[in-house]
Amino acid sequence: MAPRTLLQKIWDDHQILEEDGQSLLMVGCHLGHDGSYYGFSVLEERGLKLRRPDQFFATPDHGVPTRSRSLDDVTDAAQRRGVETLERNHARHGFTHFGLGDVRQGIVHVVGPEQGITQPGLLLVCGDSHTSTHGALGALAFGIGASDVAHVLATQTVWRKRPKAMRITVDGTRPAGVTAKDVILAIIARIGANGAAQHVIEYAGSTIRAMSVEERLTVCNMSIEAGGRAGMVAPDDTTIEYLRGRPFAPQGADWDAAVAHWRNLPSDPDAVFDTEVELDATAMEPMVTWGNSPENAVPVSARIPSPQDAASTVQRDTMREALDYMGLAAGQAVRDIAIDQVFIGSCTNARLSDLREAAAIARQGRAMVPAMVSPGSSMVKQQAEAEGLDRIFREAGFEWRESGCSMCVGMNGDLVAAGKRCASTSNRNFRGRQGKDSRTHLMSPAMAAAAALRGRITDVREFAQGAA
Amino acid sequence: MEPFTLLTGIAAPLDRPNVDTDQIAPARFLRRPRKEGYRDILFHDLRFSAPGEEYPDFVLNQPAFRQASILVADRNFGGGSSREQAVWSLVDYGIRCVIAESFGDIFWENSVKGGLLLIRQDEATLAGWRDQLRAAPGSTMSIDLDAQTISQPDGTSVAFEVEIARKRRLLLGLDDIGITLRHQDAILTAETAYRARHPWLFDRAAPG
Numbered sequence: 001m002a003p004r005t006l007l008q009k010i011w012d013d014h015q016i017l018e019e020d021g022q023s024l025l026m027v028g029c030h031l032g033h034d035g036s037y038y039g040f041s042v043l044e045e046r047g048l049k050l051r052r053p054d055q056f057f058a059t060p061d062h063g064v065p066t067r068s069r070s071l072d073d074v075t076d077a078a079q080r081r082g083v084e085t086l087e088r089n090h091a092r093h094g095f096t097h098f099g100l101g102d103v104r105q106g107i108v109h110v111v112g113p114e115q116g117i118t119q120p121g122l123l124l125v126c127g128d129s130h131t132s133t134h135g136a137l138g139a140l141a142f143g144i145g146a147s148d149v150a151h152v153l154a155t156q157t158v159w160r161k162r163p164k165a166m167r168i169t170v171d172g173t174r175p176a177g178v179t180a181k182d183v184i185l186a187i188i189a190r191i192g193a194n195g196a197a198q199h200v201i202e203y204a205g206s207t208i209r210a211m212s213v214e215e216r217l218t219v220c221n222m223s224i225e226a227g228g229r230a231g232m233v234a235p236d237d238t239t240i241e242y243l244r245g246r247p248f249a250p251q252g253a254d255w256d257a258a259v260a261h262w263r264n265l266p267s268d269p270d271a272v273f274d275t276e277v278e279l280d281a282t283a284m285e286p287m288v289t290w291g292n293s294p295e296n297a298v299p300v301s302a303r304i305p306s307p308q309d310a311a312s313t314v315q316r317d318t319m320r321e322a323l324d325y326m327g328l329a330a331g332q333a334v335r336d337i338a339i340d341q342v343f344i345g346s347c348t349n350a351r352l353s354d355l356r357e358a359a360a361i362a363r364q365g366r367a368m369v370p371a372m373v374s375p376g377s378s379m380v381k382q383q384a385e386a387e388g389l390d391r392i393f394r395e396a397g398f399e400w401r402e403s404g405c406s407m408c409v410g411m412n413g414d415l416v417a418a419g420k421r422c423a424s425t426s427n428r429n430f431r432g433r434q435g436k437d438s439r440t441h442l443m444s445p446a447m448a449a450a451a452a453l454r455g456r457i458t459d460v461r462e463f464a465q466g467a468a
Numbered sequence: 469m470e471p472f473t474l475l476t477g478i479a480a481p482l483d484r485p486n487v488d489t490d491q492i493a494p495a496r497f498l499r500r501p502r503k504e505g506y507r508d509i510l511f512h513d514l515r516f517s518a519p520g521e522e523y524p525d526f527v528l529n530q531p532a533f534r535q536a537s538i539l540v541a542d543r544n545f546g547g548g549s550s551r552e553q554a555v556w557s558l559v560d561y562g563i564r565c566v567i568a569e570s571f572g573d574i575f576w577e578n579s580v581k582g583g584l585l586l587i588r589q590d591e592a593t594l595a596g597w598r599d600q601l602r603a604a605p606g607s608t609m610s611i612d613l614d615a616q617t618i619s620q621p622d623g624t625s626v627a628f629e630v631e632i633a634r635k636r637r638l639l640l641g642l643d644d645i646g647i648t649l650r651h652q653d654a655i656l657t658a659e660t661a662y663r664a665r666h667p668w669l670f671d672r673a674a675p676g
Contacts, residue, residue, distance in 0.1 A: 013665070016658040017651060020633035024651060026662050028669055038502060038552075046645070054671050063499070078499035096672075122669070129550040129574055145552035145578035147644065155648045157655060160577070161631065193486055194544035194570045227547060229573045250668035258668050293486045314542055314595070318484055409495050430490040430548060432513045 003268035005165045006234050007200045010140040010265070014123040022159045029117060029139075030152050031126035032058035032095075033108045034082035039127065039149035040089045048154045049093075055156065056095040057117050060086055061107045062411045066374050066401035069101050075413055106377020106403045109133040109347035113217060114379055116246025120235035120262040125152055130347045130427065131230075132223040136216035137243070138235035138265055140200065143224065163229050164274035166196055167267075169205035172282035177461040179357065180215035181349055181425070181444035183207065183279075184222040185287035185297040191277060193295040196228030199275060202267065203233050207281040213242040214353045221348045222427050225294040234266035286460055288334050289429045289442040291322035296429070298334060300447070300459045306330035325431055326439050327421070334457055337441070340420040342371035342452040343434070344398075344445055346408035349425035350376030354445040355384050358425075359392040361449035361463050367397035368455035371448075374406040374414075398452065410435050423451035469583045471641035475564050476610040477537030479621065480527045481598035487541060488548035489575060493557045495549075506557035528561075532605030540597045540609075541568040546575030546586075555582035565611050567618075569594060580637050581644065585613060587628045597621055613639055 004012070014026040032039075036058060043050065050056065063079030065071070074080040083100065090097035098104035104115060109130050112118040120138030125131060127149040134141035144158065152158055168187060188195070201223050208216065216233045223231025233239075240259055243249045250258040285299035298305070307323070307330060310316035323330060328337065344350065344358050355375060373393050375381035381403055384390055390400045407414040408426035415435035416422045422440050425448050426433075429440040441457060450458040497509040515526050522529045528536060539545075539558075545568035546554060555578045558566070565585040579586045589597075600621040601607055610619040613635060617625045636642065648655075663670050 014662070017654050020636060021631055022633045024648065024655075026655075026658055028662075028666070035498070037499075041501075042645075048645075055669070076496075076499075082499050117672075119669075121666075127550060129548060131550075143550040143574050145550050145555070145574055145581065147552060147578065147581035151644050151648065154645050155655065156659070157648055159633070159644060159648070161633070192544075193547060194572075197544070197570045197573065224548075224573075227544065227570070227573065248672055254668035258666075261666065293488075295486075312591075314483055314485060318486070321484070411495050411498070428488075428490065428548060430488045432494055433490050436494070436513055 003270040005267040005271045005273065006138065006202055006232060006265055007140060007165050010121055010123060011162060013121065016157060022161050025123055025158050025160060027125055027152050027156050027158055028055065028122040029124040030056045031108050031112055031124065031131070032056060032086070033128065034060040034063050034086050035127055036149060037082055037085040038146040039153050042150035043153055050095065050153050051156045053093055053095045056153070057112070058086055058090065058095060059098040059105050059108055059111050060100055062405045062409060064100055064404040065412055066404050066406045066414055069402060071100065079411055103378045103382060106379065107347045107350065107405055109221065110351060110376035110380065113137060113213065114377055116243050116249030119243065119249070119258070120239060121265050125158060129224045130221055132228065133217050133221040133347055135223065135230050135232035136213060136220040137239055138232060138262065140230055140232060142230040164199045166199035166201045166228070166275040166277065167273040168201055168203050168277045168279070170203065170207040170279045170281050171205040172207055172280050174207060174281045174284060176465050177286050177446070178281070178284045179444040179446065180211060180218040182284055182287045183281065184219045185289065185294065185442065186284050187279060188222065188226045188294045189287070189297040190279065191226055193225060193293045194227035196223065196226040199228055201226070201228045201231040203231060208233055209236065212353065213238060214351045217351065218348055222294065225427060235262045286444060286447050288447065288457055290326065290328060290334065291319070292325060292429055292431050294427070294429060294442060296322065297442070300334055300457065302334055304328055304330055304332045304334065335459060337421070337457045339369060339423045339441070339451050339456060341369050341416065341422050342367070342448050343407040343422055343424040343426065344372070344448050345374035345376070345406050346426035347376065348427040349445050350374060350380065352380050352383050354425065355380065355389050358445035358449040359389045361446050361453065361460060362396040362398060363392045364463055365396065365453035367452040369452060371397065371452040372399040372401055372407070374401040375403045378403050407434055409433070416440070423448045423457065469581065469641045469643060472564060472583055472585050472613055472638040474610070474612050475537060476608055478533060478535050478606055479538040479540055479601055479609040480533040480536035481601040482527060482539050482541040483598055485543040486547060487545050489546055489551050489554040489572065490548055492546065492554040493551055498551055498553050502556065505560050506553055507560040510557040510561040530605065535562070537562050537564050538609050538611070539563055539566045540594055540601060541566055542594060543569040543591060545571050547572035550574040552578045552581065555579050555584050559584055567594065580634050583638065583641065585611065585638055587618070589628070
């Protein structure tokens with residue numbers, strides 16, 4: 001057989017048939033959340049059943065409150081209805097559901113890996129664009145829209161054209177202060193917000209290999225911000241050790257069979273990628289975004305670029321508009337930007353290691369602006385509390401909240417007010433993303449914590465490094 | 469879904485790259501049932517400073533472009549979130565075709581389900597069309613999906629590419645679930661074989 005990429009192997013394993021240039025693919029795992037209501041309403045309208053309740057796992061995250069676990073704290077009736085409808089559909093259809101109040105609840109992209117539901121070699125889908133996160137474990141995982149959610153609920157399959165394969169190789173030891181978030185922001189700055197359009201990315205190279213699974217999750221999470229359909233990392237010992245003993249990971253003889261399968265998944269040595277990109281991690285710095293696209297990322301030591309240097313009229317106008325929206329001037333030092341608040345959370349950067357890195361900075365001072373921490377899952381919250389991270393944050397003046405998507409998307413009412421500037425560990429700095437006319441600067445958890453202590457964007461390397 | 473055959477309508481120029489789905493359909497409007505309609509939320513925060521208060525400069529607020537059914541955009545239209553409400557709000561407004569240099573991948577997949585035709589064109593051509601549309605506001609363009617031709621603002625015609633699966637679904641207004649259910653036997657056979665290869669992926673219930 002011709003050498004194949006990780007992508008091709010998973011694709012071939014899940015392809016049922018081809019028709020009109022599209023593959024009908026088996027879905028190995030389907031994840032859901034409080035936005036899944038439309039898919040279930042289609043099932044009901046058409047008198048269809050949930051085809052595989054054992055392969056659908058759901059937890060409410062987008063609309064859940066972070067001040068408490070009470071639905072009464074969700075002021076928007078439509079958001080509350082989403083969470084309630086998920087519970088009702090769980091009762092009716094019998095899938096696995098981690099509801100509000102269950103310690104296994106959390107952001108679905110944190111919960112899937114944490115519970116061992118996400119596994120190498122799976123074709124995994126979810127009605128959310130950051131489904132690319134799960135590729136960190138060697139799954140082919142991509143976000144789908146509401147009609148496709150309905151389609152997967154009804155048929156456990158999805159139609160897709162075979163994508164192109166892109167390999168992004170990052171080599172070298174990361175300098176101090178450079179996190180997985182900085183690596184992915186550097187990648188997006190290099191290739192652009194649609195740089196991986198029509199491709200599935202495989203992240204490779206010594207830098208990626210040396211990363212923990214949690215760090216790989218951060219990298220794969222933002223593949224969609226580079227326009228990629230998915231991002232993935234080939235499973236290795238790190239992956240397998242991460243999964244061992246997790247609640248939904250295979251056990252006993254199943255474990256051995258699964259590991260044997262996973263070991264065969266990495267791209268063959270001679271496999272050909274449609275596109276290759278290479279980056280040097282040793283030259284990277286902590287990154288910050290200045291505009292309204294994740295591609296507007298620059299090193300913290302840099303100055304804001306000038307529209308006069310733009311390649312085209314449209315780009316120049318767009319940069320001007322972004323600077324105007326963000327209240328910034330070309331040539332301004334990134335480190336001079338004063339912020340109004342800090343958000344540490346989201347499916348990008350709210351796992352235990354992220355909170356440890358932020359706490360290691362937070363303990364060195366006191367927040368000068370409002371700062372909140374929303375753990376990625378209720379399990380992460382519990383573990384962080386067992387380590388005393390909550391105490392470190394509280395003593396430094398940070399608010400310690402419950403788990404959910406929270407201020408990354410603002411659907412639960414955790415919003416950045418108009419004109420306010422937020423240092424955020426989330427994934428999107430789009431206009432209005434964190435609230436109408438809000439201003440977002442994306443950065444790593446440690447950088448966000450440093451920004452909180454100084455009240456302005458700060459180079460985290462000015463602080464002592466190390467675990468909390 | 470309403471079939472897409474021949475569309476002739478006013479084309480509006482949208483001179484900005486990276487029009488993400490948060491701009492097309494802001495998150496705070498997303499939990500509305502489909503039948504309540506999404507027309508009023510399309511580009512909400514670009515169109516309105518407050519509910520009902522329009523920004524006069526935004527292209528769809530200009531009299532000549534209010535009835536537009538075609539958008540001529542730029543690079544990376546519809547990137548970001550998977551929200552299909554982005555497609556619903558465009559279609560509910562009356563936009564049936566968006567032409568751009570590239571599109572967000574999930575938006576691309578969602579579009580066909582709502583009967584929205586997406587066409588890729590190079591940036592120079594798009595910039596030329598937008599210039600012509602601005603010079604003669606209210607100009608129409610025509611899209612013939614079967615023939616795969618676009619009549620440009622200046623009246624001349626160019627061909628466009630469309631994948632056969634997308635063309636068939638749009639032309640006939642076909643729905644994916646209906647198409648897939650014709651393959652029940654193949655699905656069952658594949659599922660049985662998949663289960664034999666990966667038994668640990670089945671009957672995964674919550675551990676006690």
